[in-house]
Amino acid sequence: MAIILTSLNYKGGVGKTKNSTLIAYEVAKKGYKCLVVDLDPQSNASTVLIRTKQAHDPDNVFSFEKTLMTAVREESLENLAVPIIENLDLLPSYIDFANYSTFLDKRFGVVEEGDPDYHEITKQKITYFNQLLTPLKEQYDYIFIDVPPTKSYLTDSAVMASNYILIVLQTQELSYDGAVQVLEDLRKLAIEFNADFEICGVLPVLMDSNATLDQFVLANAAEIFGEENIFTNKIPNMARLKRFDNTGIIENDRHDKRVVELYEQVASELIERINFFEKGEINDE
Numbered sequence: 001m002a003i004i005l006t007s008l009n010y011k012g013g014v015g016k017t018k019n020s021t022l023i024a025y026e027v028a029k030k031g032y033k034c035l036v037v038d039l040d041p042q043s044n045a046s047t048v049l050i051r052t053k054q055a056h057d058p059d060n061v062f063s064f065e066k067t068l069m070t071a072v073r074e075e076s077l078e079n080l081a082v083p084i085i086e087n088l089d090l091l092p093s094y095i096d097f098a099n100y101s102t103f104l105d106k107r108f109g110v111v112e113e114g115d116p117d118y119h120e121i122t123k124q125k126i127t128y129f130n131q132l133l134t135p136l137k138e139q140y141d142y143i144f145i146d147v148p149p150t151k152s153y154l155t156d157s158a159v160m161a162s163n164y165i166l167i168v169l170q171t172q173e174l175s176y177d178g179a180v181q182v183l184e185d186l187r188k189l190a191i192e193f194n195a196d197f198e199i200c201g202v203l204p205v206l207m208d209s210n211a212t213l214d215q216f217v218l219a220n221a222a223e224i225f226g227e228e229n230i231f232t233n234k235i236p237n238m239a240r241l242k243r244f245d246n247t248g249i250i251e252n253d254r255h256d257k258r259v260v261e262l263y264e265q266v267a268s269e270l271i272e273r274i275n276f277f278e279k280g281e282i283n284d285e
Contacts, residue, residue, distance in 0.1 A: 003141065005145070007020045155185075
């Protein structure tokens with residue numbers, strides 16, 4: 001049965017999608033069967049991973065026959081996964097996934113807070129994607145869900161499907177505020193809708209590791225989330241990360257390898273943290 005993880009922050013541009021894709025890439029390289037589910041209509045995770053596929057297998061022309069939104073309407077996500085590299089598949093998103101909320105309204109009805117059926121209908125909406133995902137859980141060791149940087153049915157659906165939440169924190173005040181708001185919304189989903197997850201950690205993405213603001217935000221995060229929940233491995237400001245948007249994830253030169261080696265360490269720490277919750281023990285990678 002797959003372990004399902006969603007990376008969250010309500011502030012855009014903090015590196016949430018890059019972290020999801022690179023961590024999934026590295027976990028797959030360790031021999032775990034992984035799936036990335038792109039629930040963001042901007043489809044940035046899909047773009048990066050499709051380019052990764054093309055970079056690693058340039059002789060094969062790639063196209064997909066249906067979008068994730070089409071599969072949702074057909075009530076089956078099976079046979080949609082696109083192989084990227086060995087052990088890593090993708091459920092690709094497209095701009096039409098912006099219609100997901102409208103689809104839920106049509107299927108379950110429109111309600112507002114205060115309506116007698118608000119709680120029941122909202123729960124049906126935010127657990128529906130998990131029902132669709134369930135047949136795939138036996139096929140993978142890890143499922144990584146990428147979501148938009150906003151509070152929506154998409155993010156709530158991802159949380160309700162997840163065993164673990166990874167909070168991505170860029171060391172700037174707005175990102176910190178977004179992470180704190182995520183924490184409040186997670187508490188609400190746990191209390192009101194019985195969301196069953198653990199926060200496996202906070203992954204800092206540093207703007208400038210020597211800057212006073214970075215250290216200030218990290219200190220505040222440690223106070224709010226707990227020092228033990230801050231990842232030991234931190235992501236520095238790396239120009240090569242931006243290049244992966246165009247090239248896909250590659251390992252062609254020392255700059256590429258420096259990035260993937262760092263994310264190999266992050267992936268190992270993530271697995272170690274998850275194993276702590278799963279087995280109550282630390283498993284050295």
